Amino acid sequence: MLQSLNAYAALDAIGEHSRVGDQARWPALVGPKDLLKVSASHVDQLARGCGMHGALKVRPQLKSAVWAQRYDNDQPFLLGLIRDLCFTFHGEPRAEEWEGLNDLLNKSLSRFALQPGLQKYIRTAVENYLECHDVIQQDLGPLRLKTCDPVVSVGPNNLLTVWAPVYESDSGTREVRRLRLGSARRSGAEIDPWTVVAAHVASLVRPVGDLRRIRVIEVGMGDGSVEVTFDGTPQEAVANYQSLAVPRILKIISADTYTPGYSCKDCKIAGCCDSIEKLDGFLGQSNPGAGTRSVSARDIETYETCPAQWHLSRSALLPRADTNGPASVRGISVHRLLAEAHSSSSRCTTEDLHDSLGRDANMSEGERFEVEPYLANHTVSCPVEDAVQVIGSEISIYGYDAQADVIVVTKPDMVYLDQNANLVIREIKTTKREIPVDEADAFDQFLAVAWLINLFGSGYRGPLRSEKARLELEVISPTESRVFAWDLGDQGLLRMARKEVLMRARGWHNDTTWEATPGKHCGWCPVQKWCPDAMAGEDSSP
Structure with a gap:
């Protein structure tokens, strides 16, 4: 762990990391700039695209003084809702049979005003996750939920986190699960940045005395697919983090370039950014x-x-x-x-x-x-x-x-x-x-x-x-x-x-309800699988 701390301390090598680039180009900002909270998703996604978006994203307390993104609170965070339901049903005897699980889902989902297609997808995703969990336990033995979304301190004002459940077995294995809306991606020749950070965070979650093995997997909630992206020792997790993650982190936190693009819709300064029209x-x-x-x-x-x-x-x-x-x-x-x-x-x-x-x-x-x-x-x-x-x-x-x-x-x-x-x-x-x-x-x-x-x-x-x-x-x-x-x-x-x-x-x-309008177009709709009204379109007039 000491090696990891020293590696992350390299962040200080760029000087005062609270001063990113040319602040004269920044919009009016409020809040402390020195707290860094870097997630596995940040390391995976923010090293490309708009540099300023990433630099601000990893500074959670730094915000625009003149504009704030608004959220539709009636729309739930989909993967978060699904994950909470899955945790609720872990070990629930009624969830082991389809009828019982369906009754539990009916009761749970009735509390939310969800678009019907989302409801259908959520049911499928929960079933797939619970089935994958059972299959994994057949291989690893009984697993208990160790923690969720762990945050570890890796230096003064430097936090590292991963949005994921972390399971643990009595044999000293920790498993981090990345949830994907569709299918699990096949592992490539190189380990991906998300996996690198996730494995390292798992290695730092206390206690670590009996920790022998770390697994990182992806679970495709849409089809129940599973892919193992890392299976190794805590020491291997640290080595991967030092060589693969730290350079990307340094790039993200020190960026000062503006590149309008896909990230604008999620940026905390989009409404006051001079780089967009x-x-x-x-x-x-x-x-x-x-x-x-x-x-x-x-x-x-x-x-x-x-x-x-x-x-x-x-x-x-x-x-x-x-x-x-x-x-x-x-x-x-x-x-x-x-x-x-x-x-x-x-x-x-x-x-x-x-x-x-x-x-x-x-x-x-x-x-x-x-x-x-x-x-x-x-x-x-x-x-x-x-x-x-x-x-x-x-x-x-x-x-x-x-x-x-x-x-x-x-x-x-x-x-x-x-x-x-x-x-x-x-x-x-x-x-x-x-x-x-x-x-x-x-x-x-x-x-x-x-x-x-x-x-x-x-x-x-x-x-x-x-x-x-x-x-x-x-x-x-x-x-x-x-x-x-x-x-x-x-x-x-x-x-x-x-x-x-x-x-x-x-x-x-x-619009806030997004009702379906069935018709002949249902035949080529890319999400007809999830839409309960799609079949109605087959008999509709052109």
Whole structure:
């Protein structure tokens, strides 16, 4: 253990770790900066992405002085609820039979206002966990719950923790269990950072006198799968921690870079961060919703198809089936190949795109045959030429709408400056249907049009802060490609786009029940397994 303490003391080698980077770039913060509480999940996830998000995340008492993320308290922490139920049923004789367990779950779940799909998933997850627990005990012998979410001190103001149950046997074995919503991941050639920290924390939980063996496993709550990710001695756990975890921890706590991305929706300074766009009023909603949320145009379209589908797949993140149809696969492939081509800032040619298609090992011959006409037709409309400056291809734009308390996510297919230095935002759509007849028809068919027009109308000006801009929509079919354009200086157009986004986002913004709307779309819903209403869609009219 002394070796471990010395290794963690290396944190002090960066100087006063309460002073991270250039604090002049920080927003107004309150609370002590010197307390570090690093979890296994932090070490696993925060060494990549936004550095400032990670640096603040491991300082639990440091908060923004002007903004705080809001949480919908009616929505439970799903894995936490499942875990509590499993602990309650450990050793309960009635839980050993399906009927008894079902009665216990009925009584327990009646205390919560849960979306029906969540209830169905929770029942499956509890059954899977209890069954896995029984199987593990057949191998290790009887296990008792030693502790949950242990926190160990590894130096002055330095805490290390893992969100996980820790079990123990009389033979000196401790087992840490990582719970996953879907399936347990197969162990790779290298031990993963979460496992490294979890094993080390388990080695420090007192008493350690009879501790001989540490196991770290993953349990897939969605399917009952189990994978062992570490099985060794406490000494091996310490050695792994020193060599694999400490460098990542040092990187996380000393970071000072801002990189807007997926972490914005969970960041404690998202609402006052200068690195994301200020898009107040983007959604046109007069009040905040139930909690701070994140939304994209695709989210709104998914919600309009079925609120339950959005909630179960995009918010609760339940295990999803791969139900992408041919149109979705085609669109994804075309966008990926064009993004790669545009990143070179060279005009697309039929020959170059054909060669890229041939090198794509992820596509079958049939898929290549399907995609090639779309790529060929794009070459007629490709905007890249000598006088054009490509700013980015498939770039993500993150903004904050303070009025709605929502992180707005937008990912145009291309952003560039034309030969007159005008900002151009281009969206690309593929279709087998009739191409829109004009701009008005295109506006009505694709929410992305109003969304991107509203992006400019809400204040986005691109990295060069351009005041002259237009939106282009390129629609590609197997036989042709056509480009539609809108002048983003047209105030009437901006008002029309804002009204469209306001109307389309209103239901999503105010919803808290996420009721299913069964229909033919149930057939390709990625979370239909969990939805009790999915079968109703089979007999619905188109």
